[in-house]
Amino acid sequence: MSWRRLWAMMLKEFIQLRRDRLTFAMMVGIPIMQLLMFGYAINTDPKHLNTVLVVYDQGRLTRSLAQALQNSGYFQIVNNDANAQVAADMLANGEAQFVLTIPANFERDLIRGGYPSLLLEADAADPAATGNAIASLQSLIQSALRHDLNGALGYLAPPTHSFELRIHRLYNPEGITQYNIVPGLMGVILTMTMIMMTALGITREVEQGTMENLLATPIKPLEVMIGKIAPYILIGYVQVAVILLMARILFNVPFVGSLGLLLFSVMVFIFANLTIGITISSTVRNQTQAMQMSFFFLLPSILLSGFMFPFRGMPHWAQIIGEVLPNTHFLRLVRGIMLKGNGWQEAWPHLLPLCVFILVVLLIGIKKFRKTLD
Amino acid sequence: MSSSSEYAIEVANLTKRFGDKVVVDQLSMQVRKGEIYGFLGPNGSGKTTSIRMMCGLLTPDGGTGQTLGLDILSQAADIKREVGYMTQRFGLYSDLSIRENLDFVARVYAMDQRKQRVNTALERLGLVARQQQLAGSLSGGWKQRLALAAALLHQPQLLLLDEPTAGVDPQARRDFWEQIHQLATEGITILVSTHYMDEAERCHRLSYIAYGRLLATGTPQELIEQSGLQTWTVSGAALSELSKQLLALSAVDMHTQFGNALHISGKDPQALAQALQPFQIAYPHYQWSEGQPTLEDVFIYLMQQATDNFQTAGKT
Numbered sequence: 001m002s003w004r005r006l007w008a009m010m011l012k013e014f015i016q017l018r019r020d021r022l023t024f025a026m027m028v029g030i031p032i033m034q035l036l037m038f039g040y041a042i043n044t045d046p047k048h049l050n051t052v053l054v055v056y057d058q059g060r061l062t063r064s065l066a067q068a069l070q071n072s073g074y075f076q077i078v079n080n081d082a083n084a085q086v087a088a089d090m091l092a093n094g095e096a097q098f099v100l101t102i103p104a105n106f107e108r109d110l111i112r113g114g115y116p117s118l119l120l121e122a123d124a125a126d127p128a129a130t131g132n133a134i135a136s137l138q139s140l141i142q143s144a145l146r147h148d149l150n151g152a153l154g155y156l157a158p159p160t161h162s163f164e165l166r167i168h169r170l171y172n173p174e175g176i177t178q179y180n181i182v183p184g185l186m187g188v189i190l191t192m193t194m195i196m197m198t199a200l201g202i203t204r205e206v207e208q209g210t211m212e213n214l215l216a217t218p219i220k221p222l223e224v225m226i227g228k229i230a231p232y233i234l235i236g237y238v239q240v241a242v243i244l245l246m247a248r249i250l251f252n253v254p255f256v257g258s259l260g261l262l263l264f265s266v267m268v269f270i271f272a273n274l275t276i277g278i279t280i281s282s283t284v285r286n287q288t289q290a291m292q293m294s295f296f297f298l299l300p301s302i303l304l305s306g307f308m309f310p311f312r313g314m315p316h317w318a319q320i321i322g323e324v325l326p327n328t329h330f331l332r333l334v335r336g337i338m339l340k341g342n343g344w345q346e347a348w349p350h351l352l353p354l355c356v357f358i359l360v361v362l363l364i365g366i367k368k369f370r371k372t373l374d
Numbered sequence: 375m376s377s378s379s380e381y382a383i384e385v386a387n388l389t390k391r392f393g394d395k396v397v398v399d400q401l402s403m404q405v406r407k408g409e410i411y412g413f414l415g416p417n418g419s420g421k422t423t424s425i426r427m428m429c430g431l432l433t434p435d436g437g438t439g440q441t442l443g444l445d446i447l448s449q450a451a452d453i454k455r456e457v458g459y460m461t462q463r464f465g466l467y468s469d470l471s472i473r474e475n476l477d478f479v480a481r482v483y484a485m486d487q488r489k490q491r492v493n494t495a496l497e498r499l500g501l502v503a504r505q506q507q508l509a510g511s512l513s514g515g516w517k518q519r520l521a522l523a524a525a526l527l528h529q530p531q532l533l534l535l536d537e538p539t540a541g542v543d544p545q546a547r548r549d550f551w552e553q554i555h556q557l558a559t560e561g562i563t564i565l566v567s568t569h570y571m572d573e574a575e576r577c578h579r580l581s582y583i584a585y586g587r588l589l590a591t592g593t594p595q596e597l598i599e600q601s602g603l604q605t606w607t608v609s610g611a612a613l614s615e616l617s618k619q620l621l622a623l624s625a626v627d628m629h630t631q632f633g634n635a636l637h638i639s640g641k642d643p644q645a646l647a648q649a650l651q652p653f654q655i656a657y658p659h660y661q662w663s664e665g666q667p668t669l670e671d672v673f674i675y676l677m678q679q680a681t682d683n684f685q686t687a688g689k690t
Contacts, residue, residue, distance in 0.1 A: 008481030012470065019469050213465025216431050217482045218455045 005219045009227025013201075017231060027197070031189045031239045035246050038185055044177045045132050049097040051075040052087045056104035061148055065102070065118075068144030074133035087121075097123045097130055111153060171339045178251040183338045184307045186243050187269070187330040190236055191301045192294075194270055197232050198277025199290040207286050221369065229274045236270045237263075247338075257337035261347060265333045268354045272326040275361040282368035301327040329353050382407045382532050382563035383428055385439030385446070390423050390432065390586075397423045399586040400437070405565055405579075410558050412577030413567035416677060420586035421567040422462060425534050428565070429459045442532055455483070458530035462537045464517045466524060468510025472501055475509050476524060483528040495523045515546030522553070533557065535566040539573065551576055571670045582673055584680040590672075597672055603627070604643035605667035606650055608636040610660035616653065625649035628675045639667050639675060 017024055051069060055062055069075040075098060082090070082099075090096040101119040103109075109116040120137060122130045149157040172179045202225070205211040214224055240263070247253040280293045302308060304318055305327040314322065322328045329350040336342035336350075383405035390398040398420040405411040415421050426432040428441050430450030439446040444453045466475045476495055480488040496502045499519055509520060518538060525533060535554075539547045551573065554564055558578075566577065574580055574594065581591040590597055608616065613636045620626055620638055625645040630637040640646035647664070654662050667675070 002484065004484045005482055008478055011481070012467070012474075012478050015474055016467065016469050208468070209461060209463035209465050210467055212431070212461050212463075213459075214482075216429055216454060216457075216459040216461070217479070218451065218484075219482050220451075 001220070001223060005223050006227050006230075009219065009223060010230050013228055013231045017235075023197075027193055027235050027239065028242060030193065031185070031242050032246070034185055034189060035182065035243060035250070038181045039178050039246075039251050042177060042181055044128060045175055046129055047073050048076040049074060049130065049133055050078045050090075050095060051098040051100060052082045052090055052096045053077060053080045054084050054087045054099060054101040055081050057102050057106040057108075059107040061107045061110065061145065062102050064144050064148050065100075065141060068140055069100070072136055072140050074136055091121060091123055094123070098133070110156065113156070179253050179339060180335065182243070182247045182251050182253045183334045184331050186240060186266075186334050187305065187327045188302055188307055189239055189243065190266070190269060190330075191273055191327050192298055193239065194232060194236055194273035195277045195280065195297060196291065196294040197235070198229050198274050199280040199284070199294050200287055201228050201232075202278065202281035203284055203287050203290040206281075225278060225369070229277070232274065233267075233270055236266065240266050253338065255338050256341035258343065261342075261344065262334065262337045265330065265337070265347065265351065268351055268358070269326060269330040269333075272330075272354050272358050272361070275358050275365055276326075279361055279365035279368060282365060301325050304328070306331055323353070324357070326354055326357055379440070379443055380406060381440075383411075383439070383441050383565065385424075385428065385437065387437035388424065388427055388434050388439055389436035390420075390427060391435050397586050398427070398434075401583065401586070401588055402437075403581050403588060403591060405563060407563050408558060408561055409578040410554060410564045410566065410576070412574045412580040413565060413583070414569075414574055414580060414673060415567075415583040419584045421583060422536055423586075424583070425459075425536050425565065425567060429457045429534050430454050431459070455528075456530055456532065458525035458528070458533045460521050460525045460533070460535045460538055462540065464509075464521060466509050466517075466521060469508060471506050471508055472496070472512075472520060473505040475520065476527060479524045479527050485528060491527060495527055499523050515542050515549075518542050518546065518550065522550070526557075531562060533562055533564045533566075535564065537567050537569065539568065539570065547573075571668070571673070574669055574673075582676055584677055587680070589676045589680055594669055598666055598669065601667060601672040601675060602641055603639045603667040603671060603675060604641075604646055605637050605639040605665060605671055606646065607663050607665065608638065608657075608660050609634055610657075613660075616657060616660070620650075620653065623649045628671070628678060630671055630674055637667070637671050639671050 053062075053066060066077060066080055070077055078096060079086070079090070084101070087096070087099040087101075091099050099119075099121040101121070103116055103118070106116050106118070108114075118141070120134070122134055124130055146157045169175060202211075205214065205224075205228075211224075215221065244255070248255065276297060277294075280290055280297070284290045284293055300321060304314065304322040305311070305325050306322065307327065311319065311322060311328070333342075333347055333350045336346055340346075381404045383403070385404075386402045388398055388401040389396065401420070401424055413421050413425070423432065427434045427446060428439065430441070430446060430453035433447065433450070441453045442456050444456070446453065467478070470478065473492065473496065476492045477488065480492055485491055493502075496505050501516075501520070509517065512520060522535075522538070525535075539550055542550065547570075554566065555576070558564055566573070568574060577594070579591070579593050580597060582589045582597070590600060592600060611634060613631065613634070617629060617631060617636055620636070621629055625640045625642060626638055626649065627641050628639045630639075638646070638650065640649075650662070
């Protein structure tokens with residue numbers, strides 16, 4: 001290993017990188033774009049869902065119910081006196097997510113102890129869209145009625161519990177989606193750029209015939225590899241800096257853990273992705289294939305890592321695949337450090353699988369890389 | 375580095391397989407110091423693979439060899455430092471400027487006085503004014519000159535040029551060969567692979583390989599003599615009718631058609647002359663002359679022989 005040759009290689013990469021404005025812009029632009037899209041556009045706890053009331057009983061309780069729905073924030077009443085057909089149509093064509101039907105003589109039956117039913121129809125085609133609103137409904141209606149059923153009617157009020165259930169929503173009390181998504185994006189963005197840039201970078205040298213020229217010089221394959229990927233480590237950190245800054249400034253995502261530990265985890269994670277990139281570059285024949293293979297790896301890294309969907313909600317086999325992916329472990333690390341303030345104690349069980357991953361993939365990559373040269 | 379040997383390259387029984395395909399088969403050849411050695415053969419004959427083995431880029435599967443006195447099996451890294459190799463495709467970076475490319479090569483070879491060497495190379499190239507231009511924007515001829523300058527930057531004793539003039543215009547080719555001869559007079563050994571016959575004739579010695587095997591070696595004149603061919607040239611217009619008839623003759627081993635000339639070659643000069651006698655009388659308006667084959671005739675003949683041998687060998 002010669003530092004001079006390594007430096008020559010790195011210097012060349014930087015010049016090429018500087019000249020390739022589009023790629024450079026993409027590497028900074030992608031994190032910003034994704035952060036803005038995911039940060040501002042995605043909300044797993046949707047509010048203000050369009051609601052239609054079909055009312056057959058215009059009474060005091062009905063008005064209280066409507067008010068309570070509106071006040072909860074989940075329901076936005078767009079029509080408070082529709083007929084059943086209009087309501088069904090609105091549900092079918094997506095104009096409304098909820099239809100609440102208040103039967104005739106609801107108030108009278110209630111007071112008589114007739115145990116009347118309210119019907120809530122929800123567009124549950126997307127369970128995530130309506131789930132939280134439905135869950136809130138039961139207690140919402142009960143407390144609304146409790147307010148009206150007082151005095152002589154007090155016996156009709158829904159019973160209060162004999163004990164209290166206290167819920168502490170730790171690490172993200174307000175359930176803000178961004179707190180989960182923004183740190184998670186760090187893993188996705190690094191996976192995407194690191195794998196693609198290494199895979200493309202090395203494949204480009206082979207495809208354009210410069211690799212042969214390189215290898216005819218005294219430079220060693222390992223020096224070529226390290227020289228090529230070292231600049232991307234730096235770019236990875238630039239991306240991390242951009243994400244952390246935006247997380248703080250735009251989304252107020254808390255950062256309770258140690259920055260040093262996070263930066264160390266980032267290093268390990270970048271290495272893991274670079275080894276994948278090298279392995280891809282040594283199995284493909286051209287840049288198009290390198291791109292396709294990168295996406296082939298990127299997809300499970302987004303879907304099975306717990307970035308978008310709850311990891312524990314996946315079937316067992318999918319969890320096993322997820323456990324192999326570096327992004328899964330990195331997500332736990334970065335969310336743990338940023339939101340929970342995890343330290344080394346909690347971090348090493350996730351760092352260890354990453355190190356094993358690096359070792360295994362690097363061995364495969366170097367073996368394959370050697371073969372391509374011959 | 376041992377300089378006692380008379381040869382810059384000396385390989386014996388060099389063999390390389392890719393999968394079960396033998397690309398280079400028992401190749402033995404010697405390149406003397408200071409000579410321009412031509413390496414000829416059709417596409418896919420194993421020229422590039424042989425050159426790669428000689429410069430330590432590929433490890434042979436069998437055979438032994440020395441390049442500049444260094445063992446090609448165990449001292450590949452040292453060979454790379456001493457040899458200048460110009461690849462078939464433009465091997466420099468098209469998104470780096472001319473100067474940056476040369477700078478990069480100088481750094482990779484860990485040269486001292488890098489700036490000065492690069493400046494000298496730029497001056498010799500006549501590219502000082504255009505040094506900031508991207509290499510990718512150069513014409514084919516200039517790219518090739520730049521690649522040669524890069525290969526010479528570390529002052530190698532041996533230059534390996536793999537089809538250096540492919541896709542280069544005739545004027546640039548001529549200039550290039552003048553430079554090659556200039557380098558040879560400075561004592562640099564040059565091994566050059568080519569398709570062009572006029573380039574083959576500019577070499578001191580030649581090898582012809584096909585299907586990974588060495589078919590003939592020697593000076594251009596020796597190759598012509600070794601072939602044992604006698605060649606008749608028939609010139610005139612509309613030769614295709616005659617060509618068909620002549621080809622049917624058993625004494626004719628090979629014919630090559632040029633625009634208004636036909637080369638008829640045979641192993642047995644007497645039989646050939648006899649066989650052509652009646653045609654000379656029948657077609658008196660053509661010009662008939664007997665003489666030596668050209669290098670091209672010899673190579674096409676060698677190639678035909680090799681194809682026949684290869685096919686029969688393949689059947690048994």
